[in-house]
Amino acid sequence: MVRLVDLRVELAGLELRNPVVVASGPLGVSLGLMKRAEEAGAAAITLKTATLRPREGHPNPVVYELPYGLLNSMGLPNPGAEEMGRLISEAKAVMRVPLIASVAAQSPREAEEVAERLRGADALELNASCPHVRGLGAELMDDPQLVADIVSALRSFGRPVFVKLSAHGDWIGVASRALGAGASGLVAINTLKAMAIDVRAKCPVLGGVYGGLSGPAIHPVAVRVVYELHREFPDVPIIGVGGVETWVEAAELILAGATAVGVATALRRGFHVIGEIVEGLRAYVAGEGLASIRELVGAAHR
Amino acid sequence: MVRLVDLRVELAGLELRNPVVVASGPLGVSLGLMKRAEEAGAAAITLKTATLRPREGHPNPVVYELPYGLLNSMGLPNPGAEEMGRLISEAKAVMRVPLIASVAAQSPREAEEVAERLRGADALELNASCPHVRGLGAELMDDPQLVADIVSALRSFGRPVFVKLSAHGDWIGVASRALGAGASGLVAINTLKAMAIDVRAKCPVLGGVYGGLSGPAIHPVAVRVVYELHREFPDVPIIGVGGVETWVEAAELILAGATAVGVATALRRGFHVIGEIVEGLRAYVAGEGLASIRELVGAAHR
Amino acid sequence: MYVGSEVLRAEPVGPDVVRYVLKLERRLGSSPGQFVMVWVPRVGEVALSVAREEGREIHLLVARKGRVTGFMHDNVREGWRLYVRGPLGRGFAVAKGTALLVGGGVGVAPLIHLCAALKGAGARVVAAIGLRSADYRALAEDLASCADEAHVATEDGSLGIRGTAVDVAEALLSERHFDFVYVCGKEAMMRQVIELAMARGVRVEASLERLVKCGIGVCGACVLEPLGLRVCADGPAFDGDTLTRAGDFGRWWHDAAGRRVPLQP
Amino acid sequence: MYVGSEVLRAEPVGPDVVRYVLKLERRLGSSPGQFVMVWVPRVGEVALSVAREEGREIHLLVARKGRVTGFMHDNVREGWRLYVRGPLGRGFAVAKGTALLVGGGVGVAPLIHLCAALKGAGARVVAAIGLRSADYRALAEDLASCADEAHVATEDGSLGIRGTAVDVAEALLSERHFDFVYVCGKEAMMRQVIELAMARGVRVEASLERLVKCGIGVCGACVLEPLGLRVCADGPAFDGDTLTRAGDFGRWWHDAAGRRVPLQP
Numbered sequence A, B: 001m002v003r004l005v006d007l008r009v010e011l012a013g014l015e016l017r018n019p020v021v022v023a024s025g026p027l028g029v030s031l032g033l034m035k036r037a038e039e040a041g042a043a044a045i046t047l048k049t050a051t052l053r054p055r056e057g058h059p060n061p062v063v064y065e066l067p068y069g070l071l072n073s074m075g076l077p078n079p080g081a082e083e084m085g086r087l088i089s090e091a092k093a094v095m096r097v098p099l100i101a102s103v104a105a106q107s108p109r110e111a112e113e114v115a116e117r118l119r120g121a122d123a124l125e126l127n128a129s130c131p132h133v134r135g136l137g138a139e140l141m142d143d144p145q146l147v148a149d150i151v152s153a154l155r156s157f158g159r160p161v162f163v164k165l166s167a168h169g170d171w172i173g174v175a176s177r178a179l180g181a182g183a184s185g186l187v188a189i190n191t192l193k194a195m196a197i198d199v200r201a202k203c204p205v206l207g208g209v210y211g212g213l214s215g216p217a218i219h220p221v222a223v224r225v226v227y228e229l230h231r232e233f234p235d236v237p238i239i240g241v242g243g244v245e246t247w248v249e250a251a252e253l254i255l256a257g258a259t260a261v262g263v264a265t266a267l268r269r270g271f272h273v274i275g276e277i278v279e280g281l282r283a284y285v286a287g288e289g290l291a292s293i294r295e296l297v298g299a300a301h302r
Numbered sequence C, D: 001m002y003v004g005s006e007v008l009r010a011e012p013v014g015p016d017v018v019r020y021v022l023k024l025e026r027r028l029g030s031s032p033g034q035f036v037m038v039w040v041p042r043v044g045e046v047a048l049s050v051a052r053e054e055g056r057e058i059h060l061l062v063a064r065k066g067r068v069t070g071f072m073h074d075n076v077r078e079g080w081r082l083y084v085r086g087p088l089g090r091g092f093a094v095a096k097g098t099a100l101l102v103g104g105g106v107g108v109a110p111l112i113h114l115c116a117a118l119k120g121a122g123a124r125v126v127a128a129i130g131l132r133s134a135d136y137r138a139l140a141e142d143l144a145s146c147a148d149e150a151h152v153a154t155e156d157g158s159l160g161i162r163g164t165a166v167d168v169a170e171a172l173l174s175e176r177h178f179d180f181v182y183v184c185g186k187e188a189m190m191r192q193v194i195e196l197a198m199a200r201g202v203r204v205e206a207s208l209e210r211l212v213k214c215g216i217g218v219c220g221a222c223v224l225e226p227l228g229l230r231v232c233a234d235g236p237a238f239d240g241d242t243l244t245r246a247g248d249f250g251r252w253w254h255d256a257a258g259r260r261v262p263l264q265p
C-alpha cells in the first residue's frame, strides 16, 4: 500500500510538482526533448547554457564513457542567447513546468545582455562551473566578487537567480558572496575537471583535451558539497546535482539539504529514469511514514 | 614473445625497480604488510602519514564501499612520529626497496619535529591533502606559503621531499611554491572530499561524517591533475595516484606525466594486484616496441 | 572505452568512397542499422554505419566529406590503428517476408548488414541501388551479391537504368508486393521512398544521419524536431510513420552550435 | 552499501551476552567463520561473527564490551533497524571426518555456524564449550544441540565439569582421534588448544579478533605481526601453523592509534 504522499516542493518561488529537475546540458536546444522530459515526469527543465554569441563547442570526441560515469568535453555548444531566447518563447507556449535558463558570461554587462534575451524563462542559473571551457564557467569560481557582480546584474530581471557551483575552488566563499548579492538559490555540483588518455593511441581522447566527469563517480562529492552548503546556508534552496541515477541518490541529496535534484548523465539510459526516480521517491516517502517529501530536506543534519 | 624491457625509473634520486609504489595508508604501520607488498613487486613503500603525537582517528564506520570506489574517513590514525620512527628503523634493516615517510604537520616547526623522528626513511612526503581531518592535510592547500615553509624545513634533512597534493584547491599554485622552496617531486592526488548518507538511517554513514573518495571514480581526475602538473613542471618527478586498479590506469598516469604510480584502494583485492600491474606494464612496453618505460613518461603531451 | 582495431584493408569503391575492413580487439556485436563512432587519434571522430560484421571484422564505407573523412582517405591505410566505440543507436527491425532495400550511394552501408540479417531470418531481399555513375560499381557489389535480386540505377545511365534509386523503387513497388521497405540515402530521397511505401500500406524504415557529437543521447546535437528524436539514441533507424511526423526530416538540420539551418540537399 | 535489517529478537543468553536475530533485506551468503560489520546509526560499528544464517535471518551473539556493544545491550530491541555489511573475511575450511569444536564464551558464535556446515558436509562434531558459569547456559545451547556430542565446562563448576574449554579439549584429544580442531575464544586459550592439536598432528584452525576498522583489508588496523596478517581480510580464521609463526598471536595487540600494546588477558 503506497500512501498518498506530497512530492511538491517550492524552490525560490518556483512551484515544482516533484523534486526532479533536468540539469543543464542533456536536452541541448530541443523543445521536443524538453517535452519528452516533461512527459516523463520532470518538474522543471534547465536549458543548455547560453552564451552571448553562438558557439560550436569542441571537436569530437566530446564524450568518453566509463563504467561509473561519463567524461564530456562538449565545450558549451549553443546557438547563442538570441536563438535560445526564441526557443524559450516557443517552449513557454507549450510547456507547463518551469524553465530555468542557464547563462554563461565573463562580465556583468555580458550576463545582462544574455539574460535580456532569455527573460522569458522562469528563473536564471549562472553557470560558474563548466570545467572545460576557458574563461567561461569554472574560472568564475576563482573570482567571487565577479560572481557577486554578475548575480546583481541578473537580479535586475526580476527572476529567481541560481548560481551553479563547481566542487573545485572555494564554493562556500563563492556561494556566500553570491547570496549576499541576492542570489535566490544554489545548484551543486557541475562536473569535475578530469580527462582520459588512451594508452594505445598515447594521447588525450577528448577533442577539448579536458572534460567534466559526471555520473555515479561524482555522487559522493555532490553529497558532501550539498551537505556543507545546507549547513552553512540552511534557508537557501539548493538543487543538488551529481550522479543521480535512481531515487536513492536523489534521496541522499535531499537528506543532505537539497530541495530539488538535477539529473543529467542518467538520461543516457532513457527518459524513463525520470519517472522511476519520481516514483521511487514517492514510495520512499510513503515507506518512511511521512506525508511530504519536504520533511526530508536536510534531515541528515538532525 | 615478451621482449626484455626495462621498467626501472629514477624518482628524485630514488632508484625504483619499476614504477609501482604503495601509496600512503593501506599498509598502516605494519612491517609485515610492507614486506608482503615488497614481495608482491612494489618498487617503494609509502608509510602511513605520521603526526607528532599519536592519533586514534575517527570512530567506525571508517569506510564505505561503493561499486566504483571507496570512501574512507580513517582520520589519520597513527602511533605518532616516535613509534613510526622506530618502525622505519626496523623496516630499513629488512627491506630492500626505498621507504617514503609521510608527514602531517601544521607548522614548519612541527614538521621538523616529525621529520626528525622519521629521518631513517629514504624520502619524505608532506601530506597536504588529507580531506577528512581538520587542520591537518588538505587545509594546507589553502596556504601555499605555509606549504613552502614546511617544505623548506623538511629539506634540511637531506632527503628528497615530495608534496602530496589534493585535487581541490589551487594545486598548481601550491606545487609551484613548494617546488620553489626546494621540493623534489609531487604526488597527486589524494582522495576527493566526499560523504555518504544512508537513506534509511537518514544520517551520514562515516564516523567522521566526511571522507575521502578513492578508487576508479577519481581516476580521470587524477589523470588531469598529473597531466597539468607535468605540463607546468615538465622536469619534476611525479608520483601519480588515483584509481590505479590495473596496468591500464597506471599507463594512463605515466603517459600523463607520472614517473611512478601509487596504489592504495586496489589493494583491497589483494597484494597480487601489484604484481599484475607491474607485469601488465612490462607487456605493454614490450607490445609498444619500446625498450624502457621511461620513454612513455609524459608521452601524451607529444 | 574504445575498442582498438587494425585496418586490414582500405580499398576505394568509388571516386570518393573507401571501404575499410577493420579487425577489432574484440567482437562488436552490432545489429543491422547500428553505427559506431570511429576515433582517429589527434584528428577527430565520426559516426559510421556498420556495413558488415563477421567475427571480429567489420566493414565501413566512408565517403569523403570533410576534415576527418578527408584525413582518413588521405592517410589511413592498411596497418593503421583506428578506435571504435559502439555499437550505438537502434537499428532496423529485421522482418520476415519479402523486403525491398533502397540505398543511395554510401547509404547502402547499413543495408548490406541488414541484407545478411534478413537472409539469415529467411526473408527474400530485393535491392534497389542508386549510384552517381558506373565509377561506383564496387560500392554496390556487396549489397547486390547478398540480395536475391538487385537493380541498379545511375544518374548518367552508365550502369543499369538511368535514374535514381527512387525510380527503381517506385517501379518495383508498383509491380509487386513487399512486406517491408528499408531505405538509406539522402533525406529527400528517403522522404520519397517513405511516401511511396506508406501510400501502399507497406511498412518502411529509414536510417538517418545528423550531426552526431556524443553518440549516446546526452547532448541533443542530433535531434529531429518537433518530436525530439535523437538520431544517435532513438535512431538512426526510424519507421516511416514517425518520420512523417518529424517536421525536420528532409528539411532542417542543426549545425554544430545547435542552430536550426536548412538541410543541404 | 549496507544491507538493512530488522531485529526480530534480542534475547539475553547470559549476564552480559545478547543473541540478536536479524532479518536482512537480502540474503547475506556467509560461510562459517566470516563476520559482518554491524552499524548502529549515530553510534558506531562493530565486527561480529555470523553465528547462524538461515534464509534472510542471521544470528549474532554480542558480548557487552564498550561503547557500541553497551549501547546495543541497553537500547537495541525487537523492531530496531541495524545495518550490516559483509560477509567479510575468510572463514574456516569445512573438513570431513570428525571435528572437535572448542569454544570459550561468546567465542562459540562462529562455531555454531561452522557446526551446521560440518554436519551438512557429513562430518561428526564434538563440541567442547567453556563458560564462566551456569548463568551462560543459554549461550551454549545452540552449539550443543547442533553437535553430535557436547561437553561443557564452567570456571566455577556450576555446569558440566569444573574447568576450562582447554581442559575438556585436552581430555578429548588424549582419548580419541580427531581429524580437525576448530577453536574460538580468548587468544591465550586458543594458543593452548593449537599446541595440543599440533602436538598430536591434528589440523587446527582458530578464529581471531583484533581491532577492526575498515574490515576490508585497506587500513592495516587489525594486523598481526611479523607476518602482516590482516585479521579482517586474511582471516579471521587462520590455521595453527600460521599462528605459531605470528608472534603477536596471544601476546600483542594494536590499539586504535596503531601502537603495539600487550594483549589484555
Ligand SMILES: Cc1cc2nc3c(=O)[nH]c(=O)nc-3n(C[C@H](O)[C@H](O)[C@H](O)COP(=O)(O)OP(=O)(O)OC[C@H]3O[C@@H](n4cnc5c(N)ncnc54)[C@H](O)[C@@H]3O)c2cc1C
Residues within 6 Å of the ligand: C035, C044, C045, C046, C047, C048, C049, C050, C060, C061, C062, C063, C064, C065, C066, C067, C068, C069, C070, C106, C109, C110, C208, C209, C210, C211, C212, C231, C236, C255
Ligand atoms: C548514424 C550515422 C551513420 C553514418 N554512416 C556513415 C557511413 O556509413 N558512411 C559515411 O561515409 N558517412 C556516414 N555518416 C556521416 C558521417 O558521420 C559524416 O560524413 C562525417 O561525420 C563527416 O565528418 P568530417 O569530419 O569528414 O566532415 P566535417 O569536417 O565535419 O564536415 C562535414 C560537413 O558536412 C556537413 N554534414 C552533412 N552531413 C553530415 C553528417 N551526417 N555528419 C556530419 N557532418 C555532416 C557538416 O555540417 C559539415 O559542414 C553517418 C552519420 C550518422 C549520423
Ligand SMILES: Cc1cc2nc3c(=O)[nH]c(=O)nc-3n(C[C@H](O)[C@H](O)[C@H](O)COP(=O)(O)OP(=O)(O)OC[C@H]3O[C@@H](n4cnc5c(N)ncnc54)[C@H](O)[C@@H]3O)c2cc1C
Residues within 6 Å of the ligand: D035, D044, D045, D046, D047, D048, D049, D050, D060, D061, D062, D063, D064, D065, D066, D067, D068, D069, D070, D106, D109, D110, D208, D209, D210, D211, D212, D231, D236, D255
Ligand atoms: C572478526 C571478529 C569477530 C567478532 N565477533 C564477535 C562476536 O561474535 N561477538 C562479540 O561479542 N564480539 C565479537 N567481536 C569483538 C567485537 O567486535 C568487539 O567486542 C567490539 O568491537 C567492541 O566494541 P565496543 O564499541 O562495544 O567497545 P569499545 O568502546 O571499542 O571498547 C572496547 C575495549 O575493548 C578492547 N578490545 C578488546 N578486544 C577488542 C576487539 N576485538 N575489538 C574491539 N575492541 C576490543 C578495546 O581496545 C577497547 O579498549 C569480533 C571481533 C572481530 C574482529
Ligand SMILES: Cc1cc2nc3c(=O)[nH]c(=O)nc-3n(C[C@H](O)[C@H](O)[C@H](O)COP(=O)(O)O)c2cc1C
Residues within 6 Å of the ligand: A023, A024, A025, A026, A048, A049, A070, A072, A074, A076, A102, A127, A130, A164, A189, A190, A191, A213, A214, A215, A216, A218, A241, A242, A243, A244, A262, A263, A264, A265, A266, C218, C219
Ligand atoms: C553532456 C553534458 C552536457 C552538459 N552541459 C552543461 C551545460 O551546458 N551547463 C551546465 O551548467 N552543466 C552542464 N552539464 C553538467 C550537468 O548539468 C551536471 O551538473 C553534471 O553532469 C552532474 O550531474 P550528473 O551526474 O547527473 O550528470 C553537462 C553534463 C553533461 C553530461
Ligand SMILES: Cc1cc2nc3c(=O)[nH]c(=O)nc-3n(C[C@H](O)[C@H](O)[C@H](O)COP(=O)(O)O)c2cc1C
Residues within 6 Å of the ligand: B023, B024, B025, B026, B048, B049, B070, B072, B074, B076, B102, B127, B130, B164, B189, B190, B191, B213, B214, B215, B216, B218, B241, B242, B243, B244, B262, B263, B264, B265, B266, D218, D219
Ligand atoms: C584506507 C585509506 C587510507 C589512506 N591513508 C592515507 C594517509 O594516511 N596519508 C595519505 O597521504 N593518503 C592516504 N590515503 C590516500 C591514498 O594514498 C591515495 O592518495 C588515494 O587513496 C587515491 O589512490 P587510490 O585510488 O589508489 O586509492 C588513504 C587511502 C585509503 C583508501
Ligand code: FES
Residues within 6 Å of the ligand: C211, C212, C213, C214, C215, C216, C217, C218, C219, C220, C221, C222, C223, C230, C231, C232, C233
Ligand atoms: S549526438 Fe548527442 S544526443 Fe545524439
Ligand code: FES
Residues within 6 Å of the ligand: D211, D212, D213, D214, D215, D216, D217, D218, D219, D220, D221, D222, D223, D230, D231, D232, D233
Ligand atoms: S581492519 Fe582495516 S585492514 Fe583489517
